[in-house]
Amino acid sequence: MKRNLVYLLSALLISAASCSFTNNFDNPDKDKLLIDLITYVLEKGHFNPKDINDEFSSNVYDSYIESLDPLKRYFLKSDIEEFEKYRTAIDDQIKTSDVTFFNLTYDRLMQRMDEASVLYNKVLDEPFDYDKEEYLDTDYEKMDYAADKDELWERWRKQLKFNTIERYILAKEGDTPGDNEASEDVAEVVEKSDDAENLSAAELAAIEEETREATRTTLNDYFSFMEDLERKDWFSIYLNSIVEEFDPHTFYFAPEEKDRFDISMSGxxxxxxxxxxxxxxxxxxxxxxxxxxxxxxxxxxxxxxxxxxxxxxxxxxxxxxxxxxxxxxxxxxxxxxxxxxxxxxxxxxxxxxxxxxxxVELEETYAKSALVKEGDRTFGVINLPKFYIDFDDYKERNAATDVAKEIERLKEAGMEGLVLDLRDNGGGSLKTVVDMAGLFIEEGPIVQVKSTGEGKEVLADTDKRVQWDGPLVILVNELSASASEILAAAMQDYKRAIVLGSKQTYGKGTVQNVIDLNQFLRGKNEFGDVGALKITTQKFYRINGGSTQLEGVKSDVVVPDKYSYRYIGEKDQENPLPWDKIEALDYEAWDGYIDYESTVQKSKDRLAGNEQIALIDANARWVKEQSEQKMIPLSLADYEAEIEKDEEAAKRFRELTKYQTDLSYTSLPYEQELMSQDSVLMQKRERWHKDLSKDVYMEEAVHVLSDLQKGSLKNGKLADTNKN
Missing domain, CATH: 2.30.42.10 (PDZ domain)
Structure with a gap:
């Protein structure tokens, strides 16, 4: 994959050196330079470049305006009507490096924010009437912009009342959060009263005023923070409204953001x-x-x-x-x-x-393993948070070699089946995926990759050595993404493992590379650092031809979880690349299991009667219902009633934390020796084992391993390894 990035950069640099585009670098306006440079790199380097036309312009317009004022608390309807004439003109301005639209919106936003800073203070000068029956509408997407300043005033009033009502309720009960001056004054008022339920009108008025002032302090801090933002910060928002129209993973990093990105990548x-x-x-x-x-x-x-x-x-x-x-x-x-x-x-x-x-410690991003005991049976679990790699020295440490070491250690300890836990694994190095897949099959293709401006490339395992030929279950959820999906998909296509978890994984079937934009500036650069562009350059395909984009990997055994009804996958992002299919490769399915389909069915039957799973599903549905409630009551009686109702419902779901399996977990001997000298490591492993002992998904994975024991491949021969 690194080779493909080199080819891409070389092609871009050669193109840039041979075209008139470089003449634009003499333009004294850095904003125009950035638009020229970024759109050029997107056009030449993006996996699926878009036509910058009126439709593109309209989508950028909607995204940008929403990013400036998501709660519709600043712009008036008249502002939007004025902006609207640029809806289909942004594409033309991009092509001519024109920033008129940005300048207009930026200047107007600064004006409206100045007005809002006065407005919220005037709103907070007046007491809130908590007896008045009214609601705050939080369905901002369907909400129109305020017709005038009176309507805007009303929106701010309701929003600030909502920001204050919970603080007011806590203050009445003598439980004021924080340790600021207002909190101390409120606490003193409540303390002087023998019964918080019988506070006098004067005491309630004092509490109302002090909690309102606490809200004012919060807003003062927020607006002070916003005033520190510079024009270039807002221009970055405009640029990202443009680049994110290509796909949700393409992103412009301003110089400061690039520095933070580099730090985060270092772990x-x-x-x-x-x-x-x-x-x-x-x-x-x-x-x-x-x-x-x-x-x-x-x-x-x-x-x-x-x-x-x-x-x-x-x-x-x-x-x-x-x-x-x-x-x-x-x-x-x-x-x-x-x-x-x-x-x-x-x-x-x-x-x-x-x-x-x-x-934040890097060590816990590495693979870790444990022995799992179910009666007299011994299984292994390897948790892999990400597919890590040292790009400077692959042999130094990477996910594939670490997993191979853990497998050997688990085998020495008598492992009869393995659970590879890829839940919450957001991906990483593709090379480690291919090498890791090779631990479980003799040889064959693992993934197909298409790159910008190139044909497809097949990445395959060519080493006939098999590290683990016994039963294998791969655990996934909606947050298993990218490289995780490649491994799960390959093992599923080969019928080498049973994939157990969410209905489907995240669905990120693309690869991004970060391109330093400064390398395109030849000669003296009067603008300083111009940042970097994270750009989508490749797309993954399974060996069966299907892309993992959008559809992800569909589990063989579907188990509901708390994310089942939440919008967190690739399909829920803005402008995702489409799913498609290419020609399948020739490959032979693993012949080590004689009961693959029956094992899947047994698992489904077991889960159908599992009360813990049913409660998890009910909780997920309830959370979804809560998120869909857009009208928030602002009267004290109604708000407290909602809190009481939610607390009552939440009590039922607290039973989820009490679940306990019959499985026991222990660290491998080498790690036990390390823990004798490292109390922090011991604490981490004890915490992990405790969580696993309550994990219904891990419990079912072990049950599946037990079923698969009835026909696993040992030394090239099918053998019944089930122990009675």
């Missing part, structure tokens, strides 16, 4: 150890990094939404509607510092999570 940074994604106006946790502070704290999980961020005991700042990069700036910080996150949990409840930032 070592200081923060909380969680990866975030913005969807509409919400900041969601999409990955908890093993070994990091968030992982150690156990209070956050994938799917939680971060609502507010506070530095230690400072007043929390709302991140709803904030740019992802800006939210990340608030959340990250130096080792030892404290951050408090107000989160909406995946079960709908609100919680404040305190995390002490630390260096």
């Amino acid at each position: 070592k940074f200081e923060g909380i150890g969680a990866r975030l994604q913005k969807r509409n106006d919400n900041i969601k946790i999409v990955e908890i990094i093993s070994g990091g502070p968030a992982w150690r704290g156990e209070d956050l999980e994938v799917g939680d939404e971060i609502i507010k961020v506070a530095q230690g005991d400072e007043v929390p700042v709302s991140v709803v509607g904030m740019r992802l990069d800006d939210a990340v700036k608030l959340i990250k910080g130096p080792k030892g510092s404290e951050v408090k996150l107000t989160v909406r949990k995946i079960d709908g409840t609100i919680d404040v999570v305190t995390i002490t930032r630390d260096v």
Whole structure:
């Protein structure tokens, strides 16, 4: 894959050197230069370049305007009507390096934000009436822009009332979050009252005023933060509205963002150890990094939404509607510092999570294994968080060689079947996938790859050695992506493993390369660093010809989970590349199992009567229903009733955490020796084993291994290895 990137860069550089495009680099306007350069690289280097026409322009327009004002709290309807004349003109402006549309929207946004900073303060000067029956509409996509400033005032009033009502409820109960001056004043009012339920009108008025002032402090901090943004930050948003129209994984990195990207790729940074994604106006946790502070704290999980961020005991700042990069700036910080996150949990409840930032450890991104005991049977599990590789020295350490070592150690310990856990594995190196697949088959093709401007390439295992020829189950979920899907697909096509998990995996069947844009600037560069472009250059295809794009890998045994009804896959992103199919390759299915189909059916029958699985599915459906509620009550009685209703429903699903399997897990001897000298490693493994002992998916995977024992290939011969 690295060779393909070299070819791509060479072709781009040769083309750039031989065309009149380079003359544009003399233009003194850096914005125009960036548009020229980025669109040129996209046209020549993207796997599936788009025609920059009126339809393209219209889509960019919608995406850009929404990114500027997702909650429709700034622009007026008259602004949008003025912008509308550019809907089908952006393509022409791109081709002529014209930034008129950007300049107009940027200047107007700055004006409206200045007006909003005055507006919210005026709104917060007036008490909120918590007896008034009214609702906040959060269906922003269907909402029109405010017709005038009176309507905009009303929207701000409801939004700020919503931001304050929960703080007001907690204050009435004497449980005011935070340690700011307003919190202390509220706490003093409640403390003087013998019964929080019998507060006087004057006491309630004091609480209302102080909680409203706390909201003002939060908004002041937010607008102060927004004022620190420079024009170039907003121009990056405009550029990404253009490049993301090609596909959701193509992205422009401004110089500062590229530096952060490089740090994240190195696997070592200081923060909380969680990866975030913005969807509409919400900041969601999409990955908890093993070994990091968030992982150690156990209070956050994938799917939680971060609502507010506070530095230690400072007043929390709302991140709803904030740019992802800006939210990340608030959340990250130096080792030892404290951050408090107000989160909406995946079960709908609100919680404040305190995390002490630390260096996020790389070690827990590596493969780890454990022995699994079911009665007198011994199985193995290998957890692989990502397909890692050292690009400078492949022999140094990579996922394939590490998994091979763990397999040998598990075999020495008497492993009779293996579970390869690829849940939450977002991918990584394709070379490690091919090498790892070769551990389980004699030889043959693993994946087909099509690259920009080239035909297809077949990557195959040519080593006849088989590291593990026994029963194999691969665990996946909706967050198993890219390289994970390639391995699962190959093992499924060969009928080498039974894939167990979500209805389908993530569906990311593309590869991206990061191209430094500075290398295209010849001679003296008066603009300084111009950043980099992450661009989609390749597409994966299974050996059966089907792409993993959008469709992912469909599990042989489908098991519902908490993500079953949430929109987190490739198909739920904007502008994904389409699914397609190419010619299948010649390959022979694995003949080591005599009961493949019957084992799959037995698993399905078992799961159909599993109460834990039924409760997981019910919880996932309930969470989906909660997310679809767009009208939030703003009267105190109705809001408290909703909280009570949600808490009652959540009680039922707390039973999920009490589930316990009959399986026991232990570390391999070499790791037990390491743990005797490393208490942190011991803590990590004890935590992992505890989680596995409650894992209904791992339990079913072991049951499947037991069934597959009835016919596995040993030394080239079919043998019945089932123990009675």
